[in-house]
Amino acid sequence: AGSAIEEGAGETEVGVAQLATISLLLQYDIDNTLNAFKEQHKMTLDNRQQDSQTDRLDSEQDHLEMESRLDSGKLGGGAFMPPTPPATPNLHQNTAQKRWKILAKVLRKDSEETVSSSSDEFSEEQTASVRRFKSFDLLRQDSFEDHMSLKCLGKTENWYKYRMQLDNELEHSVNIHHMERQLTASDLMGFNNTGNICVWPSEEALTALVLSEVDSYRGKWILELGGGFTCLAGLMLAKYATPYAVHLTDGNEISVENVRKTVCLNELSCYTKCSVLKWQEKSTRSPAEQAKFDYILCADCLFFDEARSALVDTIWYYLAPGGSALIMAPRRGRTLSVFMDECVARGFRVELATRYNETIWQRHLQLKADSALYDEDLHYPLLLRLRKMHS
Numbered sequence: 001a002g003s004a005i006e007e008g009a010g011e012t013e014v015g016v017a018q019l020a021t022i023s024l025l026l027q028y029d030i031d032n033t034l035n036a037f038k039e040q041h042k043m044t045l046d047n048r049q050q051d052s053q054t055d056r057l058d059s060e061q062d063h064l065e066m067e068s069r070l071d072s073g074k075l076g077g078g079a080f081m082p083p084t085p086p087a088t089p090n091l092h093q094n095t096a097q098k099r100w101k102i103l104a105k106v107l108r109k110d111s112e113e114t115v116s117s118s119s120d121e122f123s124e125e126q127t128a129s130v131r132r133f134k135s136f137d138l139l140r141q142d143s144f145e146d147h148m149s150l151k152c153l154g155k156t157e158n159w160y161k162y163r164m165q166l167d168n169e170l171e172h173s174v175n176i177h178h179m180e181r182q183l184t185a186s187d188l189m190g191f192n193n194t195g196n197i198c199v200w201p202s203e204e205a206l207t208a209l210v211l212s213e214v215d216s217y218r219g220k221w222i223l224e225l226g227g228g229f230t231c232l233a234g235l236m237l238a239k240y241a242t243p244y245a246v247h248l249t250d251g252n253e254i255s256v257e258n259v260r261k262t263v264c265l266n267e268l269s270c271y272t273k274c275s276v277l278k279w280q281e282k283s284t285r286s287p288a289e290q291a292k293f294d295y296i297l298c299a300d301c302l303f304f305d306e307a308r309s310a311l312v313d314t315i316w317y318y319l320a321p322g323g324s325a326l327i328m329a330p331r332r333g334r335t336l337s338v339f340m341d342e343c344v345a346r347g348f349r350v351e352l353a354t355r356y357n358e359t360i361w362q363r364h365l366q367l368k369a370d371s372a373l374y375d376e377d378l379h380y381p382l383l384l385r386l387r388k389m390h391s
Contacts, residue, residue: 024245024288024292028273031274133373133374133375133378134201135199136364139163139164139204139207143160144160159177159265160178164236166212166359167358174232174262174266176230176262177258178258179229199232200228201379202300202329203328204232206297206299206326209356209360210297210326214241217243218243219243220295221247221294221295223247224246224296225279225301225311226251226299226301226311227255228250228255230262231259231274234248235259235266238272239268241270242269242270244271246273247272247289248263248273249275249276249277252276253276256276279307279311280307282313282317285317289318290318291319293320295323295324295325296315297326298326300328300330301329302329308342309342312339312346316347316388319386324385324386326384326385327383329384330376330377332377340352348388348389349386349387349388354382364380
């Protein structure tokens with residue numbers, strides 16, 4: 001009788017777990033559906049506004065043309081010049097705008113140099129490091145070709161196809177939306193804003209790694225932390241790995257909104273959700289996803305000291321027993337080793353890999369030999385694999 005009771009209790013626990021999983025997947029599905037409706041509604045409104053504005057402008061132009069012809073005594077011809085639009089007002093530049101200029105110049109530079117500001121608002125000259133090394137040249141960015149698919153999803157010029165071809169000659173590609181808005185100082189400053197800028201080399205390396213072992217992710221729950229405006233590694237897996245579910249997250253609302261647009265124009269093979277996830281805000285974590293994910297992906301998120309402890313705690317919260325977190329980041333002095341120490345203290349088993357992908361490794365060796373701009377300490381991402389030593 002006792003064994004029958006235990007068996008019944010075990011079946012009840014399994015049934016509860018299955019219901020919890022079904023409930024969570026329904027949340028993913030509802031999130032996707034609402035996101036698609038939202039994007040379609042937004043674009044419909046935008047198109048109506050554009051049509052209305054075009055009709056109004058055409059009417060105004062016809063009216064002005066008629067007045068011009070009447071003034072000149074001609075009704076049958078005569079050139080018409082539209083009125084010159086008013087000049088953009090020359091607004092006073094405050095400190096934040098000047099800081100943005102510094103950041104914008106930094107982002108536009110391709111060579112090793114610094115950008116300085118000596119304005120009145122700054123007591124002394126400030127310099128900013130330039131992003132000298134761009135990528136391992138594995139990622140290709142092409143203009144989007146299928147214009148018909150974009151009718152309900154915005155301007156053609158904001159969409160790009162990102163392609164990655166590894167040594168096995170199999171090409172992987174996803175459609176990526178680029179943010180239309182101009183980045184402001186507040187968009188670029190702060191630890192949760194750097195993903196708005198570009199795809200960093202660590203995200204490129206992480207994407208190459210997961211695509212090289214894509215079969216490992218089939219049927220798995222996957223979470224990407226700090227994925228920026230593309231969540232490229234997680235998005236590629238959602239399309240090609242046939243995982244069970246993928247949750248794409250970043251701490252910045254603008255980045256996540258952009259990822260939602262991107263998800264709408266990719267044929268993904270699993271349940272996919274996009275969310276704002278700020279590591280310090282424990283109260284906003286999803287209880288249904290605690291210890292749920294078989295794989296957690298994170299690229300180049302260690303550079304701010306104040307965020308590292310919260311990142312370690314977030315990984316611990318979401319990682320399933322027996323799961324793996326893949327952390328890709330360069331050494332940057334002691335930054336990586338300090339993070340590793342925090343992981344060990346939290347209860348993780350940490351494995352450090354230098355030669356984790358042959359394609360990336362060969363590019364690394366070539367850059368070391370040929371490029372004066374390449375700094376291994378700053379630019380070569382190392383791979384950390386984290387696993388829980390206890391639940």
